[in-house]
Amino acid sequence: MRLLGFLFLIVSALLIPGFILRIKSIAAGRKGPGIWQPYRDIAILFAKGQVFSNTTGLIFQIAPAINLSCIIAAAMLLPFGRYGSLISFDGDFVYFLYILALGRFFSIISALDTGSSFEGMGASREALFSMLAEPAFFILFAALAIVTGHTSFSGIFSEYTISGDHNILIMTLIGVFVLFQSSLVETCRVPVDDPKTHLELTMIHEVMILDNSGFDKALIHIATYLKQAMYGLLIYNLITPFKLNLVFQIIIFVLVQALYAITAGLIESFRARNKMNRNPKFILTISAVAWIAFVIILILKK
């Protein structure tokens, strides 16, 4: 059963990007590509050869694989409703965050390895924004840990259930908000970044992978898709009462992931992205909101 949850995660990771694309093309009144387009692109990338620039070294070649494996390692920590995760230990949410950070560290130094001034700019933006995004996640899960008395994802989510208690409801709402907003930062979507842009000077994540090609580029895309699905799964875990039976759980999971994709798609259709120097403020706001949840819990516990 634990493996099942992990498989659901992989399947949803396969579907979300195409779904977001569909939502965006419907919102723009375009015919648009099919839901499988991202996978056709990845299949093409896998079939292609790779080009390495002369200025790059070993780091550049191994970084995409390390990044992907870090993300898979992190994904294995996530439970699926009442079914626990593949790996679980006390304090694993700290491990979760830093294994993701390790992956990001490698993508940043791989961008610096190319010596391109664009990629250097992208790397510095990525480093800054992810650093600012970190406290939000910690504060939120620290609050959840206080509520439930557990420090692992499996423990937290097996204990945390939505009930009529209005404090818990507020806490859940804030949690969903924080996770959703962090996912926009982490997966480089509007309003923080624009995955569609071709303008090197305005990119954050995309500019870091300008030099990657073929197989490596496919790995990087897969890593991003997985990350997206992981945030969807976290949101699902937060709002699902774990006592439901499997069928209901799956239905809710599908709904949550679909809603996640629809919301992300609509945001990308109907608003402009932030000015670069507004991004820190935007990201710090997420932490501030998470802090509210933490304070609510402190009051509750007294």
Next chain:
Amino acid sequence: MKGSYIEIENNSGPYRIDDIPVLPYSDFYNQTITFMRERDSIHCVAYFGIKYQNRIRIICLLADDTNGKIYGYSFIYNDNETLDSVTKVLPQMHLFEREVHENFGVRYSGHPWLKPVRYSYDRLNTDQVIENYPFYRIEGEELHEVGVGPVHAGVIEPGHFRFICHGEKVFHLEIQLGYQHRGVENLMVQSVKPLQKCILAESVAGDTVIGHTIAHAQLIESLAGIKAGSRLQIERCIALELERIAVHIGDTAALCGDVAYQLGQAVCEALRTSVINTTQLWCGNRFGKGLIRPGGSNYPLNAETAKKISEMISDTGRRFEDITERIFSLTSLMARFEDIGTVTALQAKKAGATGMAARSSGVARDIRVTHPFQYYQKVNVNTIIQQKGDVLSRALQRKEEVKESIRIINQLLVVWQENPENISKPRYDVPLKPDSFSVSLSEGWRGEICHAAFTSGDGKIMSYKIKDPSFHNWLMLALAVRNQEISDFPLCNKSFNLSYCGHDL
């Protein structure tokens, strides 16, 4: 103002070359400075050299916005003479002097920076090539340089941009163009058939086909001493306004795209298509290639097409109004447009800005009003201006100009029906008057386009000069991004949407 110059009018003539007074350089220098210093309304439309009677003659053409005149005067350059640069006093002349220096080896002293305009090497000193090209530098440990181009990520033309940045903030931008140099001016002289010249004029800048061909056609007509009939003039104006509408809507789409506002982008792109498709319906080409020819037209407007145009513009106008209302009330988008890339009116004047770039900075320069050509003499054109000179002003400028163009087309369509004369086929074989010259200005969507031609004793064109508005306005972009964030550069760039090949010729 006393001085020695020939006073000519736009799209008239032909005038005799010998009527352009030849001044000693000191008088030329003083006259240029007096003219442009005393009055804001006078700006330089062209400053170029011709080889005349085996000597290099440098001609300066100034346009006076108050009385619709163009003043022409010249000097003769003797080899190895070093001239005092006008740029020291009038920065707007910097590019003209660089161009003359590059093409004729005229030496200037006191010019702030005589670097090449179009060639990858200095033609006077071939050791200086683009590889060891001295880009402007600021030394500092915390500064870094970002070079963009000449090959860009989008499907656009080549040009090199060198930023000097402090973190995300741009201190200085240097723009090096010339990668697209095709020698259009020389080809204009070399091409034997008049039709070839028309096709060359169409290719000066791909998005200003109508603007450049109107300038070319009226130049040939005035050199030949013929005048287009009212109906033909009206049709040309309609085509020019259609081009303006199409480009402004397309650029609004691109501006939305650059800030990731998908709705605005998708809607405006669709609207632009409906405009250019109407041009295609009219002449078979979406950009209006083949539509404007000297002396006549291969595609006279018929009642059916005129009705289509009228329906299309009212429909497009309404839809564009709807979407721009949304665009300019969206807070996330206004936060991106407001106070970004500001160019003040003073900077615009000093840079010699023209067209919509100047108007959005509060400088009311519009050739349609000041030096009316074709049928613009008889229709009422309002000059739209904005005051702030930021990206928002330029976006609003486009919105308002689309509205105004629609109003102009509606006026033109009414008078078009009242002038039911026949339009003849184009006249390619008209003889041009020998030893003459003429100057033709038109207001393309980007701004003032200047074509000037000189004929030799046998009535052949011996020198042809083209000036696209981009020539001045690239400096506006460099000024706009100072102290801005480097991530806002694409937005500033798009808000001007200048032509690379129009500059490079």
